[in-house]
Amino acid sequence: MSCEIKQKERVGTINPIFTCQPAGAQYVSIGVKDCIGIVHGGQGCVMFVRLLISQHLKESFEIASSSLHEDGAVFGALNRVEEAVDVLLMRYPDVKVIPIITTCSTEVIGDDVDGVVIKLNEGLLKEKYAGREVHLIPIHTPSFVGSMVSGYDVAVRDFVRYFAKKDKTSEKINLITGWVNPGDVTALKHLLSEMQIEANVLFEIESFDSPLMPDGNSVSYGNTTIDDLIQTGNALGTIALHKYEGGKAAAFLEKEFDIPAIIGPSPIGIRNTDTFLQNLKKMTGKPIPQSLVRERGIAIDALTDLTHMFFADKKVAIYGNPDLVIGLAEFCLDLEMKPVLLLLGDDNLSYPNDPRILALKEKVDYEMEIITNADFWELENRIKNEGLELDLILGHSKGRFIAIDYDIPMVRVGFPTYDRAGLYRHPIVGYAGAIWLTEQMANTLFTDMEHKHNKEWILNVW
Amino acid sequence: MPYHEFECSKCIPERKKHAVVKGPGEDLTHALPLGYLNTIPGSISERGCAYCGAKHVIGTPMKDVIHLSHGPVGCTYDTWQTKRYTSDNDNFQLKYTFASDVKEKHIVFGAEKVLKQNIIEAFKAFPEIKRMTIYQTCATALIGDDVDAIADEVMEEMPDVDIFVCNSPGFAGPSQSGGHHKINIAWIKKKVGTVEPKITGDYVINYVGEYNIQGDQEVMIDYFNRMGVQVLSTFTGNGSYDDLRAMHGAHLNVLECARSAEYICNELKVKYGIPRLDIEGFGFEPLSASLRKIGLFFGIEDRAQTIIDEETARWKPELDWYKERLKGKKVCLWPGGSKLWHWANVLHEEMGVDIVSVYTKFGHQGDMEKGIARCEVGALAFDDPNELEGLEAMMTLKPDIIFTGKRPGEVAKKIRVPYLNAHAYHNGPYKGYEGWVRFARDIYNAIYSPIHQLSNLDISNDEISIGTGFQTAKMLSDVNLSDEVVSSATLRQYTGKYDSVSDLRKKTYPEFKK
Numbered sequence: 001m002s003c004e005i006k007q008k009e010r011v012g013t014i015n016p017i018f019t020c021q022p023a024g025a026q027y028v029s030i031g032v033k034d035c036i037g038i039v040h041g042g043q044g045c046v047m048f049v050r051l052l053i054s055q056h057l058k059e060s061f062e063i064a065s066s067s068l069h070e071d072g073a074v075f076g077a078l079n080r081v082e083e084a085v086d087v088l089l090m091r092y093p094d095v096k097v098i099p100i101i102t103t104c105s106t107e108v109i110g111d112d113v114d115g116v117v118i119k120l121n122e123g124l125l126k127e128k129y130a131g132r133e134v135h136l137i138p139i140h141t142p143s144f145v146g147s148m149v150s151g152y153d154v155a156v157r158d159f160v161r162y163f164a165k166k167d168k169t170s171e172k173i174n175l176i177t178g179w180v181n182p183g184d185v186t187a188l189k190h191l192l193s194e195m196q197i198e199a200n201v202l203f204e205i206e207s208f209d210s211p212l213m214p215d216g217n218s219v220s221y222g223n224t225t226i227d228d229l230i231q232t233g234n235a236l237g238t239i240a241l242h243k244y245e246g247g248k249a250a251a252f253l254e255k256e257f258d259i260p261a262i263i264g265p266s267p268i269g270i271r272n273t274d275t276f277l278q279n280l281k282k283m284t285g286k287p288i289p290q291s292l293v294r295e296r297g298i299a300i301d302a303l304t305d306l307t308h309m310f311f312a313d314k315k316v317a318i319y320g321n322p323d324l325v326i327g328l329a330e331f332c333l334d335l336e337m338k339p340v341l342l343l344l345g346d347d348n349l350s351y352p353n354d355p356r357i358l359a360l361k362e363k364v365d366y367e368m369e370i371i372t373n374a375d376f377w378e379l380e381n382r383i384k385n386e387g388l389e390l391d392l393i394l395g396h397s398k399g400r401f402i403a404i405d406y407d408i409p410m411v412r413v414g415f416p417t418y419d420r421a422g423l424y425r426h427p428i429v430g431y432a433g434a435i436w437l438t439e440q441m442a443n444t445l446f447t448d449m450e451h452k453h454n455k456e457w458i459l460n461v462w
Numbered sequence: 463m464p465y466h467e468f469e470c471s472k473c474i475p476e477r478k479k480h481a482v483v484k485g486p487g488e489d490l491t492h493a494l495p496l497g498y499l500n501t502i503p504g505s506i507s508e509r510g511c512a513y514c515g516a517k518h519v520i521g522t523p524m525k526d527v528i529h530l531s532h533g534p535v536g537c538t539y540d541t542w543q544t545k546r547y548t549s550d551n552d553n554f555q556l557k558y559t560f561a562s563d564v565k566e567k568h569i570v571f572g573a574e575k576v577l578k579q580n581i582i583e584a585f586k587a588f589p590e591i592k593r594m595t596i597y598q599t600c601a602t603a604l605i606g607d608d609v610d611a612i613a614d615e616v617m618e619e620m621p622d623v624d625i626f627v628c629n630s631p632g633f634a635g636p637s638q639s640g641g642h643h644k645i646n647i648a649w650i651k652k653k654v655g656t657v658e659p660k661i662t663g664d665y666v667i668n669y670v671g672e673y674n675i676q677g678d679q680e681v682m683i684d685y686f687n688r689m690g691v692q693v694l695s696t697f698t699g700n701g702s703y704d705d706l707r708a709m710h711g712a713h714l715n716v717l718e719c720a721r722s723a724e725y726i727c728n729e730l731k732v733k734y735g736i737p738r739l740d741i742e743g744f745g746f747e748p749l750s751a752s753l754r755k756i757g758l759f760f761g762i763e764d765r766a767q768t769i770i771d772e773e774t775a776r777w778k779p780e781l782d783w784y785k786e787r788l789k790g791k792k793v794c795l796w797p798g799g800s801k802l803w804h805w806a807n808v809l810h811e812e813m814g815v816d817i818v819s820v821y822t823k824f825g826h827q828g829d830m831e832k833g834i835a836r837c838e839v840g841a842l843a844f845d846d847p848n849e850l851e852g853l854e855a856m857m858t859l860k861p862d863i864i865f866t867g868k869r870p871g872e873v874a875k876k877i878r879v880p881y882l883n884a885h886a887y888h889n890g891p892y893k894g895y896e897g898w899v900r901f902a903r904d905i906y907n908a909i910y911s912p913i914h915q916l917s918n919l920d921i922s923n924d925e926i927s928i929g930t931g932f933q934t935a936k937m938l939s940d941v942n943l944s945d946e947v948v949s950s951a952t953l954r955q956y957t958g959k960y961d962s963v964s965d966l967r968k969k970t971y972p973e974f975k976k
Contacts, residue, residue, distance in 0.1 A: 011576050012562055012580035013535050013560065013562075014587055015558060021536075023540070041632070042511040042512075042513070042600055042631075042633050043501065043511045043637070044510045044513055044540070047508065047509065047510040047511070048514065049540060050869055051869050052540060054868065054869040060869050060876070062849060063506075064505070065501075065503065065504075065506075065507070067507065068633045070633055073603075073631075080503040081503070083502070084504030087503060087505055090474070091471070091474070104533070104534055105601060108605060142569075143533075143535075144565050212875065212878065214917070215920070216877040216878060219876070220876075347565070401556075
């Protein structure tokens with residue numbers, strides 16, 4: 001009885017859990033105000049990523065392509081980047097920040113994006129756009145390295161590295177959220193506000209839960225400003241909630257500007273939220289107020305209603321972004337559930353040495369498998385051919401057919417969750433997130449009991 | 463027909479020749495927008511890539527096939543579960559997608575070995591599937607992997623499998639259209655003629671350029687079956703790989719989407735002498751004319767006429783209920799390739815709406831030509847739309863509804879223009895007589911949704927009528943209609959089921975004597 005960590009044995013991918021690096025960089029780019037990224041590659045690398053993110057958020061936003069065609073693939077396509085920057089600046093007068101995000105094709109042909117940025121800075125920007133504030137930021141995200149998760153991590157670091165300056169002291173902290181939803185940002189800002197802590201929230205995507213206004217407001221955009229990014233260099237400290245989605249930037253700031261960094265944990269569940277608040281307290285010296293004691297109490301009350309009665313010993317499979325999966329697994333354990341299979345969709349070599357994974361390995365007293373470089377077949381094959389029995393699946397919408405075909409209840413969580421309404425609005429972090437997650441899991445199990453006539457009468461007197 | 467210059471595109475003058483306004487009394491000799499040219503970088507065009515044109519649009523609707531993309535996972539992941547091409551084999555092609563997961567070491571040392579392992583693994587995971595299509599992507603095209611050689615090697619070692627290779631990397635052409643062409647030509651060159659056709663009927667067709675969006679193909683196959691016409695293959699929606707290898711056995715190619723699949727029809731004509739007949743599954747009249755044409759070709763007009771009469775009697779009163787309520791509504795018809803001309807005129811004729819704008823993301827000039835010819839005077843037609851132009855057009859034209867894709871639909875939402883999904887449909891299928899009523903129903907439900915009335919109100923400024931607890935679409939749509947129409951005994955709203963397709967799969971058909 002133990003927890004085993006292994007890499008998927010097959011070389012190929014049957015139903016991928018993650019997409020590739022440029023998608024992560026694009027998700028970061030929409031969190032920055034007055035920013036439109038240019039993805040240097042084929043048009044599909046943008047068109048489909050925009051579709052994916054807009055399916056998730058039910059919003060539109062802008063990302064441009066350098067529209068690599070055949071001639072560019074043969075002769076080099078830096079001229080397409082130059083033209084794209086010019087066209088974008090001409091037509092979008094508010095744009096100040098343009099990350100240039102590479103892809104597999106333009107990395108393979110070896111386009112010197114850093115070189116063209118220097119050329120544009122010396123040439124086009126000086127000549128045609130003199131007096132206009134424009135920042136071109138090369139972000140290297142070849143699709144054959146890492147995944148959307150590392151793409152996110154790299155992009156956050158590159159934005160911060162480009163802008164961060166140290167010229168004064170500040171009481172503000174940096175809070176790098178990682179790949180979360182607008183509802184999570186709201187919940188995190190609420191915790192900060194209760195603690196009376198001022199923070200630079202990177203990246204500020206709360207506004208992607210945007211209204212439909214009578215005067216018409218066509219595009220949603222992020223609210224992290226250039227100044228916010230510059231100020232990251234003056235911060236009191238950095239908390240990166242997700243080790244693999246923002247950890248690099250926190251480490252950079254620590255190394256470059258001696259800004260103390262606390263990396264993790266994702267505040268999923270009571271215990272991790274407690275840790276987050278302790279970390280805030282430690283970093284700022286601010287006390288944890290009674291209001292949060294009470295909020296925590298409400299969450300504990302909600303959890304107590306459900307945990308031993310309904311959750312105990314339920315077997316769960318969890319897949320998705322690593323920090324999310326680990327956080328959810330820890331929370332499930334606290335709820336007396338048994339996460340039996342964790343699937344991490346890329347081959348990041350540091351997963352097996354992650355202290356949280358090592359803790360699972362050391363302390364879990366039943367059979368648990370953690371698969372890295374995993375695909376959905378790792379889950380489906382175990383159910384279909386190896387007798388894995390599950391009570392619940394936690395993960396994003398791309399795995400929906402496993403839940404449907406094998407009739408296993410599933411709670412949608414992570415990115416993307418396009419097959420359920422409004423999930424981007426609800427937090428999974430903080431005490432509010434703990435309540436939401438717990439009750440989602442419970443109600444999903446209840447619906448399944450009714451659907452299968454599996455002791456559904458129990459709920460009569462609960 | 464003067465070229466139209468968008469305010470937002472004045473700084474990129476080459477865009478000017480991509481848009482025209484159809485003036486009174488003008489024909490296409492006055493002007494025709496440019497089409498299918500390289501995209502202007504940074505314009506935030508809505509175009510996709512040639513890989514998605516091949517894999518996502520045409521390849522993947524084939525239902526009994528392992529669809530393996532040779533490259534990093536992104537291309538596979540991003541194009542997976544974003545379309546609604548269903549199938550009668552439990553949607554295998556929708557549920558499963560395969561990526562060779564090319565990583566950095568493979569870019570450096572070559573990815574052919576890993577591809578071979580992939581193929582073997584995939585067949586092992588799904589032992590009941592013996593057919594595979596491999597799609598090249600940007601990365602593996604650039605490193606020069608010989609995908610065909612690997613496929614041949616595997617086929618030699620595993621004689622019961624067959625593999626089709628499609629070399630259409632993302633950068634191969636200005637848009638997805640390049641991929642349509644490449645996969646058409648590759649299929650006819652490599653696969654047609656490699657299986658003997660199983661001819662069971664007197665009249666045998668290939669149904670081409672049909673992708674079974676929400677069951678379109680199954681609706682049309684029902685008509686063909688009722689006419690006693692054998693459909694040897696469908697290219698490609700709900701189509702079977704081996705059936706499509708036997709395309710050369712048909713008497714006639716019946717072509718639906720001429721943008722994406724005319725190439726294979728033309729090749730089948732050249733190589734096997736099979737004639738091409740262009741049909742339309744959308745709209746009562748075009749569909750009836752299409753069924754008549756097929757009937758005429760085989761000398762079975764009477765069978766076609768029976769279906770036309772039955773279906774028209776059943777569904778026309780429902781279509782007309784909506785027509786009365788959609789008259790004069792302004793539509794931006796903004797699809798991907800060819801629906802601008804499939805839909806433009808028939809929407810006006812049969813639903814009474816006015817097409818105030820057409821665009822095409824990846825169509826060619828020929829599509830524009832037909833689209834402009836069929837839309838209303840004053841309509842704005844533009845090629846390779848981009849974000850700002852679409853927005854400007856909506857702001858100036860103030861359409862009552864737009865038909866476009868999911869993400870541009872979100873842009874429309876914010877400026878309070880209702881949207882219907884032109885690619886995947888809202889509640890389709892939209893082909894067939896019943897389907898066309900479903901389309902009208904969806905348009906009606908979108909335009910007259912009480913939500914739009916609410917979204918236009920500014921509660922801080924506008925006068926709000928208090929005491930109104932609700933509105934229904936009918937309360938809104940019928941307010942200016944004559945009593946005759948409102949209380950008509952013949953007209954009625956749609957009476958079909960939510961799922962109009964599954965029952966078709968259980969149907970049996972009469973045998974026709976020669």
